[in-house]
Amino acid sequence: MRRWLTEQPYRIANDLKYSPKELKTNVNVTQTSSLKEFFILIAGVLVFLVIGYGALGFLVDFIAPRLPYKIEQALSGPFEHNIFDVKKNKESEELERILGELVDVMPEEVGSYRATLVDDNRVNAMALPGGNIIVFTGLMNEVESEEELAFVLGHELGHFANRDHLKGLGRGLVFYSLFVLLLGPDSSLTELIGGSLAGVQVKFSQHQEVMADMYALDLLNRRYGQVTGAMGFMEKLASKEKKGRLAYYFSTHPHPKARIANIKSKIWN
Amino acid sequence: MGQLIIVIVLIGLGYVVGSIAEKRHYRSIISREAQLLHIPTVSVKNMIEGGVDIIDARMVQGSVVISIDHFKRILASLRNIFGGNVTAYESLVDRARREAILRMKEKSPNADIVLNTRIETSTIGRSANNRKSIGSIEAMAYGTAVSYRK
Numbered sequence: 113m114r115r116w117l118t119e120q121p122y123r124i125a126n127d128l129k130y131s132p133k134e135l136k137t138n139v140n141v142t143q144t145s146s147l148k149e150f151f152i153l154i155a156g157v158l159v160f161l162v163i164g165y166g167a168l169g170f171l172v173d174f175i176a177p178r179l180p181y182k183i184e185q186a187l188s189g190p191f192e193h194n195i196f197d198v199k200k201n202k203e204s205e206e207l208e209r210i211l212g213e214l215v216d217v218m219p220e221e222v223g224s225y226r227a228t229l230v231d232d233n234r235v236n237a238m239a240l241p242g243g244n245i246i247v248f249t250g251l252m253n254e255v256e257s258e259e260e261l262a263f264v265l266g267h268e269l270g271h272f273a274n275r276d277h278l279k280g281l282g283r284g285l286v287f288y289s290l291f292v293l294l295l296g297p298d299s300s301l302t303e304l305i306g307g308s309l310a311g312v313q314v315k316f317s318q319h320q321e322v323m324a325d326m327y328a329l330d331l332l333n334r335r336y337g338q339v340t341g342a343m344g345f346m347e348k349l350a351s352k353e354k355k356g357r358l359a360y361y362f363s364t365h366p367h368p369k370a371r372i373a374n375i376k377s378k379i380w381n
Numbered sequence: 382m383g384q385l386i387i388v389i390v391l392i393g394l395g396y397v398v399g400s401i402a403e404k405r406h407y408r409s410i411i412s413r414e415a416q417l418l419h420i421p422t423v424s425v426k427n428m429i430e431g432g433v434d435i436i437d438a439r440m441v442q443g444s445v446v447i448s449i450d451h452f453k454r455i456l457a458s459l460r461n462i463f464g465g466n467v468t469a470y471e472s473l474v475d476r477a478r479r480e481a482i483l484r485m486k487e488k489s490p491n492a493d494i495v496l497n498t499r500i501e502t503s504t505i506g507r508s509a510n511n512r513k514s515i516g517s518i519e520a521m522a523y524g525t526a527v528s529y530r531k
Contacts, residue, residue, distance in 0.1 A: 132418040140475045142468040146456060147396065149468065153459035294462060 157294060164290050165283075172282030176275045184278060185242060203252055204229035210258060211245065211265050217334040220273055227265065235349075237264050239271040241281055254348060259341020263328050270327025276320045322374055329375060339375070346372045388451075395450030403472060410479050417486045422495045422524065434530040441495065442523035443484025446505055447477045449516055474502065477520035489526035498524035 207227040215225055225243040232248040239245055245268045255261045271277055325342075332339045349368040428435065449457075449470070456469040478500050486495065505517040 132421070134415055134418060138475065141472045142466055144468055146400075146452070146469060150452070150456050150459070153456070153463065156463060157459065 160294070161290055165286060168286040168290075169283050172286060173279055176278040176282055179275070179278060199229045199231050199249065201229070203249075207247060207252075207261070207265075210262050211269075214262060214265055214269060214331050214335055217331060218269065218273065219330075219334075225269065225272065237268055239268040239277050241277045243272060245269075255345060257341055257344065259332065259336055259338075260345040262335065263332055263339075263342040263345055266328030266331040267324045269331065270324030271320070273327055274320065274323055276324065279320075322371070325371055325374060342375055343372065346375065391451040392455050393452075395452030395454075399450035399452055403476065406476055406480070410476065410483065413483050413487075414479070417483065417490075420486050420489070420492055420495060422482060422486065422498045424498050426497050428496065428527065435527055436530045437492075437526075437528040439489070439526055440523060441485050441488040441492075441526045442521060443481045443486070443488060444519060444521035445477055445480040445484060446517050446519045447473060447480075449473060449518075454516075473518055474520070477518050478502070478522070481520040481522040485522040485524060491528060492526035493529045495524040495526050498522060 204227070207229055211225060211227045225245060227245045227247055229252065230246050230248050233250040234248045235250045235254050237245060237247045237251055245265060247264070251264065252261075255264065329339050329342055332342060346368050453469040453473065457467050460467045460469065481500065482498070485498075486492075489495065499522070501521045501523075503519050503521075505519050
Protein backbone atom coordinates (compact mmCIF):
# COMPACT_ATOMS: atom_id res chain seq x y z
CA MET A 113 0.00 0.00 0.00
CA ARG A 114 1.33 3.42 -0.89
CA ARG A 115 2.62 5.78 1.66
CA TRP A 116 0.43 8.84 2.15
CA LEU A 117 1.67 12.18 1.07
CA THR A 118 5.31 12.56 1.74
CA GLU A 119 5.54 16.23 0.75
CA GLN A 120 4.66 17.58 4.15
CA PRO A 121 5.43 21.27 4.74
CA TYR A 122 6.70 20.33 8.17
CA ARG A 123 8.76 17.55 9.57
CA ILE A 124 8.19 15.59 12.66
CA ALA A 125 10.94 13.83 14.45
CA ASN A 126 11.05 10.20 13.54
CA ASP A 127 11.17 9.08 17.08
CA LEU A 128 8.01 10.96 18.06
CA LYS A 129 5.94 8.65 20.16
CA TYR A 130 2.29 9.05 21.01
CA SER A 131 1.87 8.77 24.72
CA PRO A 132 -1.80 8.99 25.70
CA LYS A 133 -2.55 11.34 28.53
CA GLU A 134 -5.85 11.80 30.29
CA LEU A 135 -6.93 15.37 30.99
CA LYS A 136 -8.20 15.82 34.52
CA THR A 137 -9.73 19.25 34.07
CA ASN A 138 -12.40 20.40 31.69
CA VAL A 139 -11.82 23.93 30.50
CA ASN A 140 -14.88 23.97 28.28
CA VAL A 141 -17.36 23.90 31.12
CA THR A 142 -17.34 26.63 33.75
CA GLN A 143 -17.32 25.03 37.16
CA THR A 144 -20.16 26.86 38.89
CA SER A 145 -23.21 25.85 40.85
CA SER A 146 -26.12 26.19 38.46
CA LEU A 147 -28.60 26.47 41.33
CA LYS A 148 -26.64 29.37 42.82
CA GLU A 149 -26.51 31.05 39.42
CA PHE A 150 -30.24 30.52 39.04
CA PHE A 151 -31.09 32.26 42.30
CA ILE A 152 -28.68 35.14 41.67
CA LEU A 153 -30.30 35.75 38.28
CA ILE A 154 -33.83 35.47 39.71
CA ALA A 155 -32.86 37.98 42.40
CA GLY A 156 -31.54 40.28 39.68
CA VAL A 157 -34.82 40.06 37.81
CA LEU A 158 -36.80 40.76 40.97
CA VAL A 159 -34.68 43.80 41.80
CA PHE A 160 -35.20 45.08 38.27
CA LEU A 161 -38.96 44.52 38.53
CA VAL A 162 -39.31 46.15 41.93
CA ILE A 163 -37.29 49.21 40.95
CA GLY A 164 -38.97 49.47 37.54
CA TYR A 165 -42.44 49.00 38.96
CA GLY A 166 -41.82 51.48 41.77
CA ALA A 167 -40.40 54.17 39.51
CA LEU A 168 -42.95 53.79 36.73
CA GLY A 169 -45.74 53.42 39.30
CA PHE A 170 -44.87 56.84 40.73
CA LEU A 171 -44.89 58.19 37.21
CA VAL A 172 -48.35 56.72 36.64
CA ASP A 173 -49.64 58.25 39.87
CA PHE A 174 -48.23 61.57 38.73
CA ILE A 175 -49.68 61.43 35.21
CA ALA A 176 -53.09 59.85 35.91
CA PRO A 177 -54.68 62.83 37.70
CA ARG A 178 -53.37 65.17 34.98
CA LEU A 179 -54.57 63.10 32.05
CA PRO A 180 -57.14 65.01 29.93
CA TYR A 181 -60.60 63.50 29.88
CA LYS A 182 -60.46 62.94 26.11
CA ILE A 183 -57.47 60.65 26.42
CA GLU A 184 -59.21 58.78 29.19
CA GLN A 185 -62.17 58.21 26.90
CA ALA A 186 -59.87 56.90 24.19
CA LEU A 187 -58.19 54.57 26.68
CA SER A 188 -61.48 53.18 27.86
CA GLY A 189 -62.28 51.64 24.49
CA PRO A 190 -61.64 48.02 25.48
CA PHE A 191 -64.00 48.36 28.43
CA GLU A 192 -66.90 49.57 26.35
CA HIS A 193 -67.72 46.06 25.24
CA ASN A 194 -69.93 44.89 28.00
CA ILE A 195 -69.09 41.37 29.07
CA PHE A 196 -71.80 41.40 31.68
CA ASP A 197 -75.42 40.43 31.62
CA VAL A 198 -76.94 43.93 31.57
CA LYS A 199 -80.38 44.43 33.07
CA LYS A 200 -82.78 47.21 32.10
CA ASN A 201 -85.76 47.71 34.39
CA LYS A 202 -87.18 50.10 36.94
CA GLU A 203 -84.29 49.46 39.27
CA SER A 204 -81.74 50.45 36.65
CA GLU A 205 -83.69 53.62 35.85
CA GLU A 206 -83.70 54.44 39.55
CA LEU A 207 -79.96 53.84 39.60
CA GLU A 208 -79.44 56.27 36.71
CA ARG A 209 -81.57 58.89 38.45
CA ILE A 210 -79.66 58.69 41.75
CA LEU A 211 -76.35 58.78 39.91
CA GLY A 212 -77.44 61.78 37.86
CA GLU A 213 -78.37 63.70 40.98
CA LEU A 214 -75.03 62.86 42.60
CA VAL A 215 -73.06 63.87 39.51
CA ASP A 216 -74.88 67.23 39.55
CA VAL A 217 -73.42 68.02 42.97
CA MET A 218 -69.90 66.81 42.18
CA PRO A 219 -67.43 69.62 42.85
CA GLU A 220 -65.18 68.72 39.90
CA GLU A 221 -66.20 69.01 36.31
CA VAL A 222 -65.44 65.60 34.92
CA GLY A 223 -66.90 63.58 32.08
CA SER A 224 -70.11 61.72 31.76
CA TYR A 225 -71.00 58.84 34.00
CA ARG A 226 -73.48 56.07 33.67
CA ALA A 227 -74.59 53.23 35.86
CA THR A 228 -75.19 49.71 34.57
CA LEU A 229 -77.17 47.13 36.46
CA VAL A 230 -75.76 43.63 36.04
CA ASP A 231 -77.40 40.36 36.98
CA ASP A 232 -74.94 38.88 39.45
CA ASN A 233 -75.21 37.67 43.03
CA ARG A 234 -72.06 39.38 44.26
CA VAL A 235 -72.60 42.27 46.66
CA ASN A 236 -70.32 44.64 44.81
CA ALA A 237 -69.97 47.58 42.46
CA MET A 238 -67.11 48.49 40.13
CA ALA A 239 -65.76 51.60 38.48
CA LEU A 240 -64.67 50.81 34.91
CA PRO A 241 -62.52 53.22 32.91
CA GLY A 242 -64.69 55.46 30.77
CA GLY A 243 -67.13 56.37 33.53
CA ASN A 244 -69.17 53.19 33.63
CA ILE A 245 -70.27 52.12 37.11
CA ILE A 246 -71.24 48.46 37.26
CA VAL A 247 -73.71 47.62 40.04
CA PHE A 248 -74.54 43.97 40.69
CA THR A 249 -78.10 42.97 41.51
CA GLY A 250 -76.71 41.25 44.62
CA LEU A 251 -75.85 44.70 45.94
CA MET A 252 -79.22 46.12 44.93
CA ASN A 253 -80.91 43.45 47.04
CA GLU A 254 -78.83 44.42 50.07
CA VAL A 255 -79.42 48.17 50.07
CA GLU A 256 -82.56 49.35 51.79
CA SER A 257 -82.66 53.07 51.17
CA GLU A 258 -81.77 55.50 48.44
CA GLU A 259 -79.06 56.98 50.60
CA GLU A 260 -77.33 53.63 51.03
CA LEU A 261 -77.26 53.17 47.27
CA ALA A 262 -76.12 56.76 46.83
CA PHE A 263 -73.21 56.04 49.16
CA VAL A 264 -72.10 53.11 47.01
CA LEU A 265 -72.41 55.17 43.82
CA GLY A 266 -70.63 58.07 45.51
CA HIS A 267 -67.83 55.72 46.48
CA GLU A 268 -67.35 54.68 42.85
CA LEU A 269 -67.59 58.30 41.72
CA GLY A 270 -64.87 59.00 44.24
CA HIS A 271 -62.64 56.50 42.45
CA PHE A 272 -63.34 58.34 39.19
CA ALA A 273 -62.74 61.78 40.70
CA ASN A 274 -59.43 60.60 42.20
CA ARG A 275 -58.56 58.90 38.90
CA ASP A 276 -57.98 55.65 40.77
CA HIS A 277 -59.12 53.54 37.83
CA LEU A 278 -56.51 55.18 35.61
CA LYS A 279 -53.82 54.64 38.21
CA GLY A 280 -54.81 50.99 38.47
CA LEU A 281 -54.86 50.65 34.72
CA GLY A 282 -51.51 52.36 34.38
CA ARG A 283 -49.87 50.24 37.04
CA GLY A 284 -51.27 47.11 35.46
CA LEU A 285 -49.86 48.23 32.14
CA VAL A 286 -46.46 48.97 33.69
CA PHE A 287 -46.41 45.56 35.34
CA TYR A 288 -47.34 43.82 32.11
CA SER A 289 -44.86 45.83 30.03
CA LEU A 290 -42.01 44.99 32.38
CA PHE A 291 -42.81 41.31 32.10
CA VAL A 292 -43.04 41.43 28.32
CA LEU A 293 -39.73 43.28 28.29
CA LEU A 294 -38.12 40.60 30.44
CA LEU A 295 -39.65 37.42 29.13
CA GLY A 296 -40.88 38.31 25.66
CA PRO A 297 -44.48 38.30 24.47
CA ASP A 298 -44.45 34.55 23.77
CA SER A 299 -43.55 33.41 27.25
CA SER A 300 -46.20 31.41 29.06
CA LEU A 301 -45.50 33.46 32.17
CA THR A 302 -46.36 36.67 30.32
CA GLU A 303 -49.60 35.14 29.09
CA LEU A 304 -50.43 34.16 32.64
CA ILE A 305 -49.85 37.67 33.93
CA GLY A 306 -51.73 39.16 31.00
CA GLY A 307 -54.68 37.02 31.94
CA SER A 308 -54.75 38.37 35.47
CA LEU A 309 -54.34 41.96 34.25
CA ALA A 310 -58.11 42.36 34.05
CA GLY A 311 -58.13 41.83 37.80
CA VAL A 312 -55.27 44.21 38.48
CA GLN A 313 -56.93 47.30 37.09
CA VAL A 314 -60.13 47.19 39.14
CA LYS A 315 -58.34 46.70 42.46
CA PHE A 316 -57.36 49.76 44.39
CA SER A 317 -55.21 50.30 47.41
CA GLN A 318 -56.72 50.61 50.88
CA HIS A 319 -55.80 54.26 50.97
CA GLN A 320 -57.68 54.82 47.71
CA GLU A 321 -60.72 53.04 49.16
CA VAL A 322 -60.70 55.25 52.23
CA MET A 323 -60.39 58.36 50.08
CA ALA A 324 -63.33 57.15 47.94
CA ASP A 325 -65.39 56.63 51.12
CA MET A 326 -64.60 60.18 52.20
CA TYR A 327 -65.55 61.48 48.78
CA ALA A 328 -68.87 59.60 48.95
CA LEU A 329 -69.62 61.14 52.35
CA ASP A 330 -68.97 64.55 50.93
CA LEU A 331 -71.32 63.92 47.99
CA LEU A 332 -74.02 62.53 50.28
CA ASN A 333 -73.74 65.60 52.44
CA ARG A 334 -74.10 67.87 49.41
CA ARG A 335 -77.01 65.94 47.98
CA TYR A 336 -79.07 64.97 51.05
CA GLY A 337 -77.67 67.24 53.74
CA GLN A 338 -76.90 64.21 55.93
CA VAL A 339 -74.76 61.06 55.77
CA THR A 340 -76.53 58.43 57.89
CA GLY A 341 -77.18 56.26 54.82
CA ALA A 342 -73.50 55.46 54.61
CA MET A 343 -73.40 54.03 58.12
CA GLY A 344 -76.38 51.77 57.50
CA PHE A 345 -74.79 50.05 54.54
CA MET A 346 -71.40 49.65 56.16
CA GLU A 347 -72.86 48.20 59.31
CA LYS A 348 -74.79 45.67 57.25
CA LEU A 349 -71.57 44.66 55.50
CA ALA A 350 -69.75 44.39 58.81
CA SER A 351 -72.38 42.14 60.36
CA LYS A 352 -72.26 39.83 57.34
CA GLU A 353 -68.52 39.78 57.20
CA LYS A 354 -67.13 36.54 58.58
CA LYS A 355 -63.52 37.16 57.69
CA GLY A 356 -61.24 38.30 60.53
CA ARG A 357 -59.45 41.60 60.44
CA LEU A 358 -56.17 39.88 59.65
CA ALA A 359 -57.44 38.54 56.34
CA TYR A 360 -58.34 42.09 55.44
CA TYR A 361 -54.78 43.17 55.89
CA PHE A 362 -54.00 41.56 52.54
CA SER A 363 -57.20 42.35 50.70
CA THR A 364 -58.03 45.53 48.87
CA HIS A 365 -60.90 47.09 50.73
CA PRO A 366 -60.42 48.06 54.37
CA HIS A 367 -62.45 46.03 56.83
CA PRO A 368 -66.05 47.34 57.07
CA LYS A 369 -65.51 48.07 60.77
CA ALA A 370 -62.43 50.11 59.93
CA ARG A 371 -64.42 51.92 57.26
CA ILE A 372 -67.18 52.67 59.80
CA ALA A 373 -64.60 54.09 62.19
CA ASN A 374 -63.25 56.30 59.40
CA ILE A 375 -66.72 57.48 58.47
CA LYS A 376 -67.60 58.25 62.08
CA SER A 377 -64.46 60.30 62.60
CA LYS A 378 -65.21 62.20 59.40
CA ILE A 379 -68.79 62.90 60.51
CA TRP A 380 -67.66 64.25 63.89
CA ASN A 381 -65.26 66.55 62.18
CA MET B 382 -51.80 29.94 39.25
CA GLY B 383 -52.08 26.35 38.05
CA GLN B 384 -49.90 27.20 35.09
CA LEU B 385 -47.28 28.73 37.36
CA ILE B 386 -47.20 25.57 39.47
CA ILE B 387 -46.67 23.47 36.34
CA VAL B 388 -43.81 25.71 35.29
CA ILE B 389 -42.20 25.48 38.74
CA VAL B 390 -42.61 21.68 38.85
CA LEU B 391 -41.05 21.35 35.39
CA ILE B 392 -38.11 23.52 36.41
CA GLY B 393 -37.61 21.51 39.61
CA LEU B 394 -37.89 18.24 37.74
CA GLY B 395 -35.47 19.52 35.13
CA TYR B 396 -32.95 20.42 37.80
CA VAL B 397 -33.12 17.13 39.72
CA VAL B 398 -33.39 14.71 36.80
CA GLY B 399 -31.18 16.82 34.56
CA SER B 400 -28.28 16.94 37.02
CA ILE B 401 -28.53 13.22 37.77
CA ALA B 402 -28.46 12.44 34.03
CA GLU B 403 -25.58 14.81 33.45
CA LYS B 404 -23.46 13.38 36.28
CA ARG B 405 -24.11 9.86 35.06
CA HIS B 406 -23.21 10.84 31.50
CA TYR B 407 -19.97 12.49 32.55
CA ARG B 408 -18.99 9.38 34.53
CA SER B 409 -19.58 7.28 31.43
CA ILE B 410 -17.72 9.72 29.18
CA ILE B 411 -14.68 9.84 31.45
CA SER B 412 -14.37 6.06 31.80
CA ARG B 413 -14.86 5.40 28.07
CA GLU B 414 -12.40 8.12 27.16
CA ALA B 415 -9.84 6.38 29.32
CA GLN B 416 -10.56 3.08 27.57
CA LEU B 417 -10.16 4.56 24.09
CA LEU B 418 -7.21 6.75 24.93
CA HIS B 419 -4.88 4.56 22.84
CA ILE B 420 -6.47 5.83 19.59
CA PRO B 421 -5.22 9.35 18.92
CA THR B 422 -7.81 11.56 17.33
CA VAL B 423 -6.23 14.37 15.38
CA SER B 424 -7.34 17.04 12.99
CA VAL B 425 -4.44 16.85 10.55
CA LYS B 426 -5.54 15.95 7.07
CA ASN B 427 -2.72 13.76 5.92
CA MET B 428 -0.70 10.95 7.33
CA ILE B 429 2.42 12.32 8.76
CA GLU B 430 5.65 11.05 7.38
CA GLY B 431 6.99 8.38 9.62
CA GLY B 432 7.51 5.22 7.67
CA VAL B 433 4.26 3.46 8.40
CA ASP B 434 2.34 1.37 5.90
CA ILE B 435 -1.38 1.81 5.88
CA ILE B 436 -3.43 -1.31 5.65
CA ASP B 437 -6.86 0.16 6.20
CA ALA B 438 -8.46 3.58 5.96
CA ARG B 439 -12.15 4.15 6.34
CA MET B 440 -14.50 6.93 7.27
CA VAL B 441 -16.02 6.69 10.69
CA GLN B 442 -18.66 8.89 12.26
CA GLY B 443 -20.45 9.11 15.54
CA SER B 444 -23.36 11.31 16.40
CA VAL B 445 -25.51 12.04 19.43
CA VAL B 446 -28.60 14.10 20.18
CA ILE B 447 -29.01 15.55 23.68
CA SER B 448 -32.00 17.51 24.86
CA ILE B 449 -31.95 20.42 27.26
CA ASP B 450 -34.25 20.39 30.27
CA HIS B 451 -36.55 23.11 31.56
CA PHE B 452 -34.11 24.16 34.23
CA LYS B 453 -31.31 24.73 31.73
CA ARG B 454 -33.73 26.55 29.45
CA ILE B 455 -34.92 28.93 32.18
CA LEU B 456 -31.36 29.46 33.39
CA ALA B 457 -30.23 30.28 29.87
CA SER B 458 -33.15 32.63 29.23
CA LEU B 459 -32.39 34.43 32.51
CA ARG B 460 -28.78 34.65 31.33
CA ASN B 461 -30.03 36.18 28.08
CA ILE B 462 -31.33 39.13 30.07
CA PHE B 463 -28.08 39.95 31.79
CA GLY B 464 -25.49 38.58 29.37
CA GLY B 465 -22.40 36.58 30.18
CA ASN B 466 -21.37 32.95 29.85
CA VAL B 467 -24.31 30.66 29.31
CA THR B 468 -22.87 28.00 31.57
CA ALA B 469 -26.10 26.02 31.44
CA TYR B 470 -25.45 25.18 27.80
CA GLU B 471 -21.68 24.78 28.09
CA SER B 472 -21.89 21.37 29.70
CA LEU B 473 -24.56 20.33 27.21
CA VAL B 474 -22.37 21.13 24.20
CA ASP B 475 -19.31 19.65 25.88
CA ARG B 476 -21.11 16.38 26.60
CA ALA B 477 -22.50 16.13 23.09
CA ARG B 478 -19.15 16.69 21.38
CA ARG B 479 -17.22 14.32 23.61
CA GLU B 480 -19.91 11.67 23.26
CA ALA B 481 -19.86 12.04 19.47
CA ILE B 482 -16.09 11.57 19.37
CA LEU B 483 -16.39 8.56 21.66
CA ARG B 484 -18.99 6.95 19.44
CA MET B 485 -16.82 7.64 16.42
CA LYS B 486 -13.87 5.92 18.09
CA GLU B 487 -16.05 3.06 19.21
CA LYS B 488 -16.84 2.45 15.55
CA SER B 489 -13.18 1.82 14.85
CA PRO B 490 -11.79 0.08 17.92
CA ASN B 491 -8.88 -1.42 15.97
CA ALA B 492 -7.71 1.76 14.29
CA ASP B 493 -4.31 3.18 15.12
CA ILE B 494 -5.26 6.81 14.53
CA VAL B 495 -8.25 8.88 13.42
CA LEU B 496 -7.16 11.55 11.00
CA ASN B 497 -8.98 14.66 9.79
CA THR B 498 -11.43 14.63 12.67
CA ARG B 499 -14.23 17.17 12.32
CA ILE B 500 -17.08 18.00 14.64
CA GLU B 501 -20.37 19.47 13.47
CA THR B 502 -22.98 20.84 15.83
CA SER B 503 -26.56 21.64 15.01
CA THR B 504 -29.80 22.31 16.79
CA ILE B 505 -32.75 20.01 16.38
CA GLY B 506 -36.13 21.60 16.94
CA ARG B 507 -35.35 25.08 15.69
CA SER B 508 -37.81 26.63 18.12
CA ALA B 509 -35.48 25.98 21.00
CA ASN B 510 -36.48 29.15 22.77
CA ASN B 511 -40.18 28.94 22.03
CA ARG B 512 -42.42 28.47 24.97
CA LYS B 513 -43.87 25.05 24.33
CA SER B 514 -40.99 23.18 22.80
CA ILE B 515 -37.63 22.27 24.10
CA GLY B 516 -34.59 22.20 21.87
CA SER B 517 -31.97 19.52 21.37
CA ILE B 518 -28.40 19.62 20.23
CA GLU B 519 -26.89 17.22 17.77
CA ALA B 520 -23.15 16.76 17.62
CA MET B 521 -21.57 14.67 14.90
CA ALA B 522 -17.92 13.74 14.72
CA TYR B 523 -16.34 12.19 11.67
CA GLY B 524 -12.88 11.34 10.54
CA THR B 525 -10.68 8.81 8.74
CA ALA B 526 -9.75 5.82 10.84
CA VAL B 527 -6.36 4.50 9.74
CA SER B 528 -4.65 1.22 10.62
CA TYR B 529 -0.92 0.59 10.11
CA ARG B 530 0.94 -2.48 9.27
CA LYS B 531 2.78 -3.47 12.40
